Each structure stands twice: as structure tokens, then as C-alpha cells.
Amino acid sequence: MGIELESASKSPSLGRVTLEDVAHLAKVSPATVSRCLNRPESVNLDKRARVNQAIQTLGYVPHGAARALASKQSRMVGAVFPAIDNTLFGTSLDAFQRTMADADYTVIVASSDYDPVREKQHVRRMLQSGIDALMLVGLARDEETYELISAHAIPYVTVWRLSGEQLHPAVGFDNRAAAEHLTGYLFSLGHERIGVLSGILEHNDRAQDRLAGVRDAYAKQGRTLADNDLIERPFGVEQGREMLRLIMSQETPPTAVVCGAEPLAYGAIFEAAAQNIDVPGDLSVAAFDDTWLAGQISPKLTTVRTPNMEIGEEAAKYLIATLSGVQPPLPRPLETDLIIRESTGRPPAG
Amino acid sequence: MGIELESASKSPSLGRVTLEDVAHLAKVSPATVSRCLNRPESVNLDKRARVNQAIQTLGYVPHGAARALASKQSRMVGAVFPAIDNTLFGTSLDAFQRTMADADYTVIVASSDYDPVREKQHVRRMLQSGIDALMLVGLARDEETYELISAHAIPYVTVWRLSGEQLHPAVGFDNRAAAEHLTGYLFSLGHERIGVLSGILEHNDRAQDRLAGVRDAYAKQGRTLADNDLIERPFGVEQGREMLRLIMSQETPPTAVVCGAEPLAYGAIFEAAAQNIDVPGDLSVAAFDDTWLAGQISPKLTTVRTPNMEIGEEAAKYLIATLSGVQPPLPRPLETDLIIRESTGRPPAG
DNA sequence: TTAACATTTGAAAGCGCTTTCAAAATTTAA
DNA sequence: TTAAATTTTGAAAGCGCTTTCAAATGTTAA
Numbered sequence: 001m002g003i004e005l006e007s008a009s010k011s012p013s014l015g016r017v018t019l020e021d022v023a024h025l026a027k028v029s030p031a032t033v034s035r036c037l038n039r040p041e042s043v044n045l046d047k048r049a050r051v052n053q054a055i056q057t058l059g060y061v062p063h064g065a066a067r068a069l070a071s072k073q074s075r076m077v078g079a080v081f082p083a084i085d086n087t088l089f090g091t092s093l094d095a096f097q098r099t100m101a102d103a104d105y106t107v108i109v110a111s112s113d114y115d116p117v118r119e120k121q122h123v124r125r126m127l128q129s130g131i132d133a134l135m136l137v138g139l140a141r142d143e144e145t146y147e148l149i150s151a152h153a154i155p156y157v158t159v160w161r162l163s164g165e166q167l168h169p170a171v172g173f174d175n176r177a178a179a180e181h182l183t184g185y186l187f188s189l190g191h192e193r194i195g196v197l198s199g200i201l202e203h204n205d206r207a208q209d210r211l212a213g214v215r216d217a218y219a220k221q222g223r224t225l226a227d228n229d230l231i232e233r234p235f236g237v238e239q240g241r242e243m244l245r246l247i248m249s250q251e252t253p254p255t256a257v258v259c260g261a262e263p264l265a266y267g268a269i270f271e272a273a274a275q276n277i278d279v280p281g282d283l284s285v286a287a288f289d290d291t292w293l294a295g296q297i298s299p300k301l302t303t304v305r306t307p308n309m310e311i312g313e314e315a316a317k318y319l320i321a322t323l324s325g326v327q328p329p330l331p332r333p334l335e336t337d338l339i340i341r342e343s344t345g346r347p348p349a350g
Numbered sequence: 351m352g353i354e355l356e357s358a359s360k361s362p363s364l365g366r367v368t369l370e371d372v373a374h375l376a377k378v379s380p381a382t383v384s385r386c387l388n389r390p391e392s393v394n395l396d397k398r399a400r401v402n403q404a405i406q407t408l409g410y411v412p413h414g415a416a417r418a419l420a421s422k423q424s425r426m427v428g429a430v431f432p433a434i435d436n437t438l439f440g441t442s443l444d445a446f447q448r449t450m451a452d453a454d455y456t457v458i459v460a461s462s463d464y465d466p467v468r469e470k471q472h473v474r475r476m477l478q479s480g481i482d483a484l485m486l487v488g489l490a491r492d493e494e495t496y497e498l499i500s501a502h503a504i505p506y507v508t509v510w511r512l513s514g515e516q517l518h519p520a521v522g523f524d525n526r527a528a529a530e531h532l533t534g535y536l537f538s539l540g541h542e543r544i545g546v547l548s549g550i551l552e553h554n555d556r557a558q559d560r561l562a563g564v565r566d567a568y569a570k571q572g573r574t575l576a577d578n579d580l581i582e583r584p585f586g587v588e589q590g591r592e593m594l595r596l597i598m599s600q601e602t603p604p605t606a607v608v609c610g611a612e613p614l615a616y617g618a619i620f621e622a623a624a625q626n627i628d629v630p631g632d633l634s635v636a637a638f639d640d641t642w643l644a645g646q647i648s649p650k651l652t653t654v655r656t657p658n659m660e661i662g663e664e665a666a667k668y669l670i671a672t673l674s675g676v677q678p679p680l681p682r683p684l685e686t687d688l689i690i691r692e693s694t695g696r697p698p699a700g
Numbered sequence: 701t702t703a704a705c706a707t708t709t710g711a712a713a714g715c716g717c718t719t720t721c722a723a724a725a726t727t728t729a730a
Numbered sequence: 731t732t733a734a735a736t737t738t739t740g741a742a743a744g745c746g747c748t749t750t751c752a753a754a755t756g757t758t759a760a
Contacts, residue, residue: 065418
């Protein structure tokens with residue numbers, strides 16, 4: 001009997017550990033190993049044990065691309081947000097990713113910078129990467145993007161807004177109604193002119209909805225929003241300050257402003273302080289989002305709480321259900337709450 | 351001559367458009383189409399034109415998994431952050447993703463919640479997905495995670511901190527030196543007891559470094575940080591408030607506090623205001639990060655500007671270079687700046 | 701004990717690309 | 731004009747899995 005250290009067949013410990021290696025060690029066929037990975041209950045207990053043992057000792061890690069190619073499922077999903085460097089979308093992304101990870105999905109993320117062209121590029125890239133599903137913010141994009149997605153026949157969901165005619169599955173809330181409610185509250189306080197500090201409206205249907213809501217509230221009062229009382233700028237504290245300066249520089253400025261997003265409101269509040277404009281004494285300030293700062297800043301911000309986390313979670317759940325073959329009911333609209341704090345009050349007398 | 355609408359060979363318009371379909375239309379071999387995709391300069395101009403034309407008319411989208419399987423490159427990279435719902439890491443993620451997208455890489459992201467176990471799970475999942483490279487925050491994790499990565503032989507980079515002995519490529523800055531500098535500044539103002547409001551130290555080497563830096567500064571004064579003057583809590587405004595309450599409830603509280611991160615500082619400032627503690631008159635507050643709020647809040651926050659965006663960008667560049675075969679120099683340490691604003695001053699007299 | 705059925709297994713054929721290798725086409729040198 | 735060197739091309743063999751299909755095994759009923 002000679003010495004024979006190396007197995008006669010495939011050379012071991014060289015390069016990647018494959019499923020076939022596991023099969024050899026466990027003395028079963030590759031097919032069985034595959035079954036252990038995907039539908040363990042269809043494999044005998046003892047074989048399953050042998051296979052798991054082999055996986056363990058070899059440190060086998062399945063090859064995702066190979067699985068994806070053979071099974072036509074990558075267990076990756078995509079999400080493109082207008083921005084990912086702020087708390088607002090960050091919270092959604094976090095919940096989305098968390099929920100997806102729990103269902104053993106990996107998430108690819110990208111930021112479109114509020115630009116539909118970049119968004120389309122990202123969608124294309126993600127589609128190439130083989131995503132099984134996709135999450136997009138809002139509904140405002142050209143038909144081509146939707147066609148791209150449906151050409152790949154993957155489920156998708158839009159978030160942060162409701163789909164008017166339910167053309168697309170949407171997880172979100174009614175921005176317009178929320179804005180109308182908020183503005184209505186301001187009117188009920190006695191304000192007659194309410195300015196709007198908006199984000200850039202182009203390509204941003206959420207912002208457009210909110211503006212429409214403000215206009216609805218105006219209409220209910222038999223009034224209309226003056227052109228001078230609407231300003232739009234990119235989201236940011238500095239821009240909030242600038243817009244407040246602008247709007248308050250009118251001979252008779254509005255007595256309240258609705259801000260399209262919270263950073264704008266903080267800017268407005270800071271600038272008001274700098275200009276000795278008392279909030280809410282001289283000017284009421286209200287906004288949307290109810291981010292961590294809203295209840296801490298002074299004066300505490302009156303704002304519409306939007307379901308940022310729920311959006312990410314529900315969107316993920318919807319996609320997961322769809323991917324598992326369950327045809328989930330179209331997601332219900334999410335709730336918003338008007339949180340009345342200190343930054344709003346009656347208009348100054350006179 | 352009979353009518354013959356359908357091509358006799360493969361049935362068209364059914365299922366996915368493959369590279370082979372493109373080859374047929376362009377009357378070249380699949381190999382040539384593949385070359386057009388990967389090294390166009392190695393293909394004749396006319397053929398290349400025919401192929402591109404065919405790709406166009408068929409709306410061909412390459413199959414990422416198939417490419418990955420054949421070429422052993424997925425053009426996907428992973429990034430796991432302790433958290434992704436805040437501006438700090440959001441800014442880094444944003445820059446990372448942006449830089450990667452420009453180099454035609456897709457990024458997979460996940461949040462570990464400051465938990466090494468979750469981090470390892472995410473790393474494993476990403477490795478399975480076939481990432482070509484990986485970004486991790488900090489260096490504090492068990493050997494097993496590093497082994498997992500090196501078993502897959504992919505480049506990786508750690509961020510937000512320097513690697514003491516350069517065991518691992520790191521893109522970051524010297525948290526310890528920055529903290530010492532900041533604390534030293536406070537001492538130079540005349541403070542003698544400086545409290546520390548820290549994030550949770552366990553598993554967070556950046557926080558540990560910063561604390562060490564504070565201790566260094568203390569040592570230079572021939573003093574030591576009192577146990578009572580160090581508190582740790584999870585990052586958050588509420589926790590900042592709580593810690594301020596705690597630290598100020600001592601008979602003789604410190605005259606300054608260094609906060610491990612900005613939300614903690616905001617909490618401290620808000621709570622101080624609520625308790626009629628004047629900042630900086632009665633208490634100086636300083637922190638790290640220089641987030642968008644720092645220069646806006648009142649009093650404006652004295653803070654260490656950390657290169658949040660640069661970290662994401664440099665980490666991405668380093669990985670991209672490594673992936674393209676260039677062996678990039680180990681990244682240099684990034685700079686921090688002490689931004690002195692209004693929240694710090696001389697200690698109260700007496 | 702045997703027939704009929706249900707369950708578990710393995711062989712083999714892809715999934716859609718890339719890449720090697722050798723043949724064909726083109727260019728350059730002689 | 732022909733030989734040699736160079737460039738461009740296509741055939742075919744995988745990459746590492748999943749999945750179908752039929753064979754093998756195990757179970758139940760008669």
C-alpha cells in the first residue's frame with residue numbers, strides 16, 4: 001500500500017469551493033446539495049445532515065451569479081431615491097433595507113438628485129444587475145422608464161405619494177390632502193395670507209401635490225394664493241433663510257408660511273430670529289416631515305408627521321409578498337398627522 | 351414564393367433578448383458582440399456599428415448574472431454602515447454611491463446598527479451576491495469577518511478611522527488627535543473640568559478614539575478625566591439631553607462638555623436652554639461632525655469638521671483604482687478642522 | 701407477497717455570457 | 731507577387747448553479 005495524500009479526482013483547496021465540492025464530500029449528487037439549499041424539506045434527514053456538515057467544513061458560500069443565472073432570481077432589489085444624504089429618505093431607506101434583509105434580500109441603492117434622467121440611468125443599471133424588484137419615489141417620470149421596468153417583468157412600487165388612478169402600485173400618503181389640512185388649520189387660526197416656501201416643483205410630484213393642497217385650502221376660503229407668496233428653491237436651510245428674506249421683504253408680507261420640507265422651515269425660523277421676527281407672534285411657520293429636530297428646536301415646529309419609516313417598510317413588504325407569489329392587495333394610503341406645536345399661532349392683531 | 355413572416359430559426363420577441371439575438375441580427379458571432387460590449391476597440395468599425403444598431407433596435411440589456419458568472423466580475427460593490435438614516439453616514443454613502451456610479455459600479459448597502467454580528471451577516475450576504483469590493487466602517491470586528499473577506503479575495507477598505515498599524519487599508523482621519531485638539535482648545539480657554547457625552551463605546555472604535563483623545567488632553571494638563579464626567583448613551587438628541595441633565599446634576603458640574611457626535615450636542619444645548627444654563631456663559635459645548643445644523647443653531651456650535659463626504663469619495667476611488675488593477679498608494683489620512691463658533695467660551699468666573 | 705403509489709435521488713441539459721484557441725482576413729515586408 | 735507578421739473573427743468550452751426527467755427507493759394497500 002502506497003502513500004496517497006491527495007484525492008485522485010479534483011484538486012482540492014484550489015480556488016473557489018463549489019457546490020460540487022460539497023457534493024463530493026457529502027457523497028451525494030450536486031442536485032441534492034442544491035435541494036438542501038433551496039428546499040431542504042425535500043431531502044432526507046441524514047443526507048441533509050451530511051450536506052450541512054460538508055458545507056460547514058468546507059466553508060462553502062454559494063455563488064450568487066450562478067444561482068441567479070440558473071434560477072432567474074437574484075434576491076436583490078433596487079431602490080432609487082431623490083437623495084440619500086438626509087434623515088427623511090434615510091429613514092425610509094433604513095426601514096426598507098432592514099425589512100428586505102429580514103427576508104434575505106440584498107438592496108442596491110442610488111440617488112437620482114431629483115433628476116429623471118439620472119433616475120433612468122440608475123434603473124437601467126439596476127436592471128442589468130438583475131434586481132428582482134424595484135422601489136421608486138413618486139410617479140413623475142417618462143413612460144420610457146416604466147417600459148424599461150415592465151420589459152423586465154419585475155414587480156415595482158412607487159412611494160411617498162398615492163397613484164391617482166392606481167396606474168402603478170404606490171405606498172404613500174395624500175400629500176395634497178395633508179397640505180390642505182395644514183393650510184386649513186392656519187386659516188382657522190385667522191391668517192388670511194399664507195406664503196409657500198416650496199422645494200423645486202419641477203419633476204417633484206410630492207411638492208406639486210403639496211402646493212395644490214395649499215391652493216385647495218385657499219379656494220375653500222374663496223381666496224387665491226398670490227404669485228408673490230410662492231417661492232421655490234432647492235431643499236436646504238440656507239434656501240429656507242433666503243426664501244424667508246424674500247417673502248418678508250414685501251410691503252405687507254404674509255402672516256404665515258407653509259414650508260415644503262423641514263430644512264426649509266428651520267431656515268425660515270433661524271432667519272426670522274436673525275431679523276427679530278417673532279415666531280409665532282409675527283409669523284407662523286409650519287412644515288412637513290416631523291423629523292427628529294422638529295420637536296426640539298425652539299420654537300417647536302408645527303408640522304405634518306409623514307410616515308417615513310412606514311413607507312420604507314410597507315414598500316418592502318409589498319414587494320416581498322409579490323415576489324413570493326402572493327398577490328398582495330394594493331397598499332392602503334398611509335396616515336399623516338398634524339402635529340401642532342409652538343411655531344404657529346394667531347396672526348398679529350391689526 | 352410563399353409568405354414567410356417569421357424567421358425560420360429562433361422564435362423572436364419571446365422572452366428575453368439575448369446577446370445571441372443581437373449577433374443574429376448583426377450577422378456576426380456572439381463572441382464579436384461580447385467584444386463590442388467589453389473591448390470595442392478590438393472590433394472592426396463596420397461590425398461595431400452593425401452590432402450597436404442591433405442592440406438599439408432590439409433594446410438589448412446585458413444579463414448581469416451571466417456576465418458575472420463568465421467574467422468573474424459583478425460590477426457591484428458593498429458598503430455597510432453602522433446606520434444609514436442620518437446625515438453623517440448618509441453624506442458618506444451619497445458620495446460613495448455617486449463616485450461608484452460614475453465608474454459604472456452598482457452599490458449594495460446595509461446598516462449594521464453598530465452590531466458586529468449583524469455586520470458579519472451583511473458581509474456574508476454581500477459576498478454571496480458577488481460584490482467585487484467592500485467598504486466597512488471602522489476596524490473593530492472579529493477576525494472571522496476579515497477572513498471571510500479575504501477568502502473571497504476581494505479588495506476592501508475601512509473608513510472613518512486610521513488603521514493603527516496599517517493592517518487594513520483605511521480612508522479616514524485621526525479621531526484621537528482631533529479630540530485631543532478640541533479638548534486642548536477647551537483647556538486653553540481656562541476650563542479645568544471637561545465632561546464627555548459619548549456615544550456607546552463598545553464596538554465603536556471611533557468613539558473610543560475620541561475618548562482617548564480627550565484623555566490625552568487631560569494628561570497634558572496633568573489631570574485625569576473623572577469617572578463622573580464621562581457618560582455614554584446611544585446617539586440621539588434625547589440621549590444628549592439626558593446626559594446633560596445627569597452630568598450637570600453633580601454638586602459642582604464641569605464647565606464644558608465634549609460631545610461624541612452632533613445630535614448629542616444639540617440635545618445638550620436644548621436641555622441647557624430648558625434649564626436656564628447659559629451656553630457658553632455657564633457651560634461650553636463642543637462636538638464633532640459639522641453637520642448642516644451646526645452653523646445654524648443658536649448658539650452656533652463649536653465643532654470639529656470631519657471629512658464626511660471626502661471619506662465616501664476617497665474610499666470609492668481607492669476601491670475603483672484597486673479594481674482596475676492599479677495598485678493605489680495607501681490613502682493618506684484626511685484632515686479635520688476645528689471650527690470655533692459660539693457654543694464655547696471662557697469658563698464662568700469664580 | 702406483490703402491485704400500486706409516493707417519495708427521494710442523480711444524470712444531464714441548460715441559464716446567457718466570456719474567453720481561449722485556431723482559422724480567416726488583412727496588412728506589411730521582401 | 732508571395733511569404734511572413736498582424737489583426738480580426740468564430741467555434742466551442744466552460745463559469746457554478748437549478749431543474750427536469752426518469753430511475754431508484756420506500757411505503758401502503760390488497
